[in-house]
Amino acid sequence: MAENQGEVKLLGVRGSPFVCRVVIALKLKGIEYEFIEENLGNKSDLLLKYNPIHKKVPVLVHNEKPVSESLIIVEYIEEAFKGNPILPTEPYQRALARFWSKFIDDKVFAAVRKAVFTLDEVEREKGVEESLEALQFLENELKSKFFGGDEIGFLDIAATIIAYWVPIFQEVTGLQIFTSDKFPKLYNWSQELINHPIIKESLPPREPLLAFFKGRIEALSASK
Incomplete structure (x- = not known):
């Protein structure tokens, strides 16, 4: 403790x-x-x-x-709480980590949700386009093994949603948004992240999540 x-x-x-x-x-x-x-x-x-x-x-x-x-x-x-710093110590780097973390919620996840949970074909396409554009910004921003350098930091924690949840959404819907050929750096980062011991033990089991989101998509389609 x-x-x-x-x-x-x-x-x-x-x-x-x-x-x-x-x-x-x-x-x-x-x-x-x-x-x-x-x-x-x-x-x-x-x-x-x-x-x-x-x-x-x-x-x-x-x-x-x-x-x-x-x-x-x-x-x-x-x-x-002291120990294992999560945010960078340098003020500008801290500001960047906060900026990109907010970007993930406001731009990436919002666009992915639109692509996955919208029944309207035009809106869904728009969601896919917005997702690809937002992910490209992150691909360009990634300069090392993790966004936090050699260790997991604030932005990596925020982006776990991309590494773990987005591939589950893709499997359920058949959409191809986050792939190794479109975003090679981000994809390698995602594999490093989800296989990190602390992240691995923190993630919820995959199968129940797949079943849950499959159920949500089916319920959405049924309500058309």
């Missing part, structure tokens, strides 16, 4: 890429925590108490003080 870490709880669901970011950060820092599994169809009083505004997971509760939103939680973990 990290020295003087206090009581740490994480409210989440196992299959969420946003919850997974927090799990990775906690494990990289060597922080012991209690995981409280939420049912988003029937939100607990605890979740409503700790995140009354968004009523969403993840929520980190440190000594009874709640922090919400995955990237904000990862930054909080970096500042509240």
Whole structure:
């Protein structure tokens, strides 16, 4: 246990890429925590108490003080607990890591969601195009083994969603967005990332996720 870490709880669901970011950060820092599994169809009083505004997971509760939103939680973990730095020390590099992490949520994941979960053919095509364009920016930005250099950093944690969840979406839908021939550097990075021991033990099992998203796509198609 990290020295003087206090009581740490994480409210989440196992299959969420946003919850997974927090799990990775906690494990990289060597922080012991209690995981409280939420049912988003029937939100607990605890979740409503700790995140009354968004009523969403993840929520980190440190000594009874709640922090919400995955990237904000990862930054909080970096500042509240010593050892294994996640963000770069140099201010400009820190700013870049924050910028690209926000880019992943606002541009990459938003576009991929549009491509995967939109029934309208034109909108789906638009989502695919936007995904490819956004991923190309990240391909150009990747200069070493990880975005954090030789070690996993803030941007790598944010981008786990690309390395692990996007290939699952592709398998379910048959879309070809993130492939080794289109994005060779990003693809190699993704393999390094998901095979890193800490990341590997933090990721939710693949088969239940495949089944879950297959069910969601089928339900969407049935509601046409």
